[in-house]
Amino acid sequence: MELRDLAELAQPSETKILLLVMDGLGGLPMEPGGKTELETASTPNLDRMLREGGGGLHDPVAPGIAPGSGPGHLGLFGYDPLRYRIGRGVLEALGVDFDLQPGDVAARGNFATMDEDGRVSDRRAGRISTEAARPLCEKLDGIQVEGARVFVRPVKEHRFLLVLRFPERLEADLEDTDPGREGVPPGDPEPRTEASKRAAGVVKAWLDAAGDALAGESPANAVLLRGFATLPHWPRFPDVTRMRAYAAAAYPMYRGVARLVGMGAAAIEEGMDALVDAYVANRDAHDFLFLHVKGTDKAGEDGDFDRKVAVIEEVDAALPRVLAADPGVVVVTGDHSTPARLARHGSQPVPFLVWGGPGRAESARHFGETECAGGVYGRIRARHLLALALARAGRLAKYGA
Amino acid sequence: MELRDLAELAQPSETKILLLVMDGLGGLPMEPGGKTELETASTPNLDRMLREGGGGLHDPVAPGIAPGSGPGHLGLFGYDPLRYRIGRGVLEALGVDFDLQPGDVAARGNFATMDEDGRVSDRRAGRISTEAARPLCEKLDGIQVEGARVFVRPVKEHRFLLVLRFPERLEADLEDTDPGREGVPPGDPEPRTEASKRAAGVVKAWLDAAGDALAGESPANAVLLRGFATLPHWPRFPDVTRMRAYAAAAYPMYRGVARLVGMGAAAIEEGMDALVDAYVANRDAHDFLFLHVKGTDKAGEDGDFDRKVAVIEEVDAALPRVLAADPGVVVVTGDHSTPARLARHGSQPVPFLVWGGPGRAESARHFGETECAGGVYGRIRARHLLALALARAGRLAKYGA
Numbered sequence: 041m042e043l044r045d046l047a048e049l050a051q052p053s054e055t056k057i058l059l060l061v062m063d064g065l066g067g068l069p070m071e072p073g074g075k076t077e078l079e080t081a082s083t084p085n086l087d088r089m090l091r092e093g094g095g096g097l098h099d100p101v102a103p104g105i106a107p108g109s110g111p112g113h114l115g116l117f118g119y120d121p122l123r124y125r126i127g128r129g130v131l132e133a134l135g136v137d138f139d140l141q142p143g144d145v146a147a148r149g150n151f152a153t154m155d156e157d158g159r160v161s162d163r164r165a166g167r168i169s170t171e172a173a174r175p176l177c178e179k180l181d182g183i184q185v186e187g188a189r190v191f192v193r194p195v196k197e198h199r200f201l202l203v204l205r206f207p208e209r210l211e212a213d214l215e216d217t218d219p220g221r222e223g224v225p226p227g228d229p230e231p232r233t234e235a236s237k238r239a240a241g242v243v244k245a246w247l248d249a250a251g252d253a254l255a256g257e258s259p260a261n262a263v264l265l266r267g268f269a270t271l272p273h274w275p276r277f278p279d280v281t282r283m284r285a286y287a288a289a290a291y292p293m294y295r296g297v298a299r300l301v302g303m304g305a306a307a308i309e310e311g312m313d314a315l316v317d318a319y320v321a322n323r324d325a326h327d328f329l330f331l332h333v334k335g336t337d338k339a340g341e342d343g344d345f346d347r348k349v350a351v352i353e354e355v356d357a358a359l360p361r362v363l364a365a366d367p368g369v370v371v372v373t374g375d376h377s378t379p380a381r382l383a384r385h386g387s388q389p390v391p392f393l394v395w396g397g398p399g400r401a402e403s404a405r406h407f408g409e410t411e412c413a414g415g416v417y418g419r420i421r422a423r424h425l426l427a428l429a430l431a432r433a434g435r436l437a438k439y440g441a
Numbered sequence: 442m443e444l445r446d447l448a449e450l451a452q453p454s455e456t457k458i459l460l461l462v463m464d465g466l467g468g469l470p471m472e473p474g475g476k477t478e479l480e481t482a483s484t485p486n487l488d489r490m491l492r493e494g495g496g497g498l499h500d501p502v503a504p505g506i507a508p509g510s511g512p513g514h515l516g517l518f519g520y521d522p523l524r525y526r527i528g529r530g531v532l533e534a535l536g537v538d539f540d541l542q543p544g545d546v547a548a549r550g551n552f553a554t555m556d557e558d559g560r561v562s563d564r565r566a567g568r569i570s571t572e573a574a575r576p577l578c579e580k581l582d583g584i585q586v587e588g589a590r591v592f593v594r595p596v597k598e599h600r601f602l603l604v605l606r607f608p609e610r611l612e613a614d615l616e617d618t619d620p621g622r623e624g625v626p627p628g629d630p631e632p633r634t635e636a637s638k639r640a641a642g643v644v645k646a647w648l649d650a651a652g653d654a655l656a657g658e659s660p661a662n663a664v665l666l667r668g669f670a671t672l673p674h675w676p677r678f679p680d681v682t683r684m685r686a687y688a689a690a691a692y693p694m695y696r697g698v699a700r701l702v703g704m705g706a707a708a709i710e711e712g713m714d715a716l717v718d719a720y721v722a723n724r725d726a727h728d729f730l731f732l733h734v735k736g737t738d739k740a741g742e743d744g745d746f747d748r749k750v751a752v753i754e755e756v757d758a759a760l761p762r763v764l765a766a767d768p769g770v771v772v773v774t775g776d777h778s779t780p781a782r783l784a785r786h787g788s789q790p791v792p793f794l795v796w797g798g799p800g801r802a803e804s805a806r807h808f809g810e811t812e813c814a815g816g817v818y819g820r821i822r823a824r825h826l827l828a829l830a831l832a833r834a835g836r837l838a839k840y841g842a
Contacts, residue, residue: 427505431788
């Protein structure tokens with residue numbers, strides 16, 4: 041069911057919903073036929089919740105597709121990641137906690153080196169350090185152009201965020217100026233639509249001023265822009281679901297995606313204690329609470345099987361405090377797989393459990409990939425998880441008479 | 442596959458198809474970890490058919506969505522309920538066995554009470570009895586307006602059906618006149634499209650005449666209308682499937698949905714004997730037969746677990762007579778879940794079995810929710826069941842060369 045259709049069915053209920061995301065939860069065995077990280081972990085609380093509720097596997101986007109963090113979380117929030125796409129510029133802004141406004145045009149920037157003939161000789165300016173990039177960003181942030189306010193924020197090494205703030209929403213479908221290879225000059229931010237001409241003009245003016253400002257620098261004497269994007273104009277999660285929604289995450293990207301769909305979001309310290317504290321403190325004033333655990337993904341990305349197991353066990357150990365707070369319906373899952381064996385995001389489907397509210401008998405005994413494949417919920421797309429949770433919480437009216 | 446695509450593949454065959462629907466079949470255990478109604482029932486014939494054929498679970502509309510009877514049956518007939526939507530006025534007509542024609546505009550009516558300032562003081566006229574409403578409906582049925590024939594039929598208590606019959610199909614996308622709350626005057630049937638102006642004019646003329654006719658009545662001195670709808674213009678089931686189709690149901694709603702897609706439909710007495718009699722009598726002259734059992738849903742809506750179990754056992758006991766008539770391929774399922782535990786339509790997926798024709802070995806032993814979750818057909822959308830049955834009956838040609 042499309043998100044917009046869900047809005048017609050959403051109804052209030054006393055029962056709250058908790059979405060606990062262990063980033064990159066899904067895994068792989070290190071040896072053929074072996075156990076995954078989750079199957080290796082001792083998780084008595086998750087196992088009990090699975091048996092009392094029900095489990096299954098979800099494909100975050102579609103079978104075989106390994107998603108990034110943006111699409112992975114949008115799916116869990118009920119937004120079809122194939123339909124609701126986040127531009128790279130916007131993702132970059134979310135990643136540095138930049139509070140995007142409706143009139144903003146965001147792009148990812150690179151510091152680059154240009155030779156005396158105006159050709160790009162290094163697209164990353166020798167991967168200058170974050171520290172070296174900071175004063176350059178401050179310099180660029182001070183540039184003033186006609187028609188928009190300018191913000192430049194350092195991201196990491198040679199990467200920065202550019203935001204042009206216009207007085208109102210406008211189209212900005214522009215070509216990248218990053219040519220994608222070296223030995224050629226940077227491109228122009230050509231407008232791909234008639235309506236994008238205004239934005240293109242301001243970007244060009246800014247690029248000229250930025251070129252002047254960096255003229256004496258070395259090696260970062262030029263900038264390249266790509267992924268121009270505006271704040272998407274999507275149905276808001278609280279409007280669709282009629283739930284006051286709260287997100288707690290230690291990393292800005294996840295708060296950002298939550299804010300993008302209209303959730304309130306708070307920065308918290310890393311670790312389960314801070315996460316559960318945030319949950320307990322915010323539970324009463326909200327209907328939907330999203331808690332984000334980063335450690336599973338980080339361990340997976342590092343290829344550290346044992347540390348991923350340990351993070352999962354920490355999460356399990358924290359669950360009694362969560363359950364003591366009467367969470368209503370609880371969904372525990374990941375936004376994608378990050379198997380330590382791959383040391384990157386994988387395409388494997390992700391185990392989930394839904395606990396609370398009425399449900400059928402579950403034959404799966406332990407929360408893990410192989411057992412969840414035989415769980416009562418079967419295998420679904422991530423974007424259907426929201427409806428399952430809403431239904432179990434009594435928050436969806438009948439479809440049609 | 443979309444219904445229209447199926448039409449390209451449909452081919453004749455000697456093998457017939459029987460769709461046996463136990464309304465609201467899917468259930469829930471009353472206690473966590475317990476058995477559902479179907480799992481509790483003794484169903485030796487259904488169990489054997491499952492083992493000889495194959496089983497699975499279907500989502501009537503989408504995961505987490507509890508459908509009404511209309512969408513639930515459309516899915517079983519192969520129509521995606523998210524695409525093929527039945528307007529409320531049309532549903533109301535189906536429910537009272539009104540034979541809608543292509544030029545008809547139908548609406549749900551309420552008798553209401555209006556105060557002397559023209560404000561609605563009771564949207565249901567004190568929920569007047571069906572008996573009290575009948576002569577009022579006859580009075581309204583006698584009204585003549587320019588441009589359309591008028592039909593008014595009692596439904597139940599304060600509810601009635603209004604049909605305006607125009608000489609040809611026309612658009613009628615009109616605002617409800619029911620304001621949805623009390624203390625305000627009724628609204629006008631404002632046309633939402635240019636093409637709906639003609640229908641709006643006739644509805645307004647009828648409303649004026651109806652107001653005059655009810656002026657001296659108490660408490661039902663006004664009418665409110667909502668859910669204006671016209672007969673949908675959909676692909677016909679017999680055309681798509683190349684099957685002569687017959688529906689037997691004791692309740693008008695289910696015959697109505699079958700007629701809506703072009704099936705022939707006959708009213709029968711309640712109970713399994715009448716249903717099997719109708720099947721045996723009509724089997725030879727048709728290729729596709731749909732039998733509707735209401736008792737499972739009624740017991741579920743009443744929250745009566747044991748009666749639902751008993752109805753399922755009655756259906757099972759009647760199966761030998763059906764099988765003796767050489768039914769070809771048989772599908773047994775429900776249009777949605779109506780767990781006694783919820784005493785309403787639920788969102789849980791519905792078990793199904795397909796028997797007859799060639800199939801793979803089935804490991805599920807008993808026809809029930811948990812075992813069907815591991816059945817050979819897995820978990821599908823209801824709208825795909827038709828293709829499974831057609832394929833098993835040899836009624837679908839290869840797709841592409």
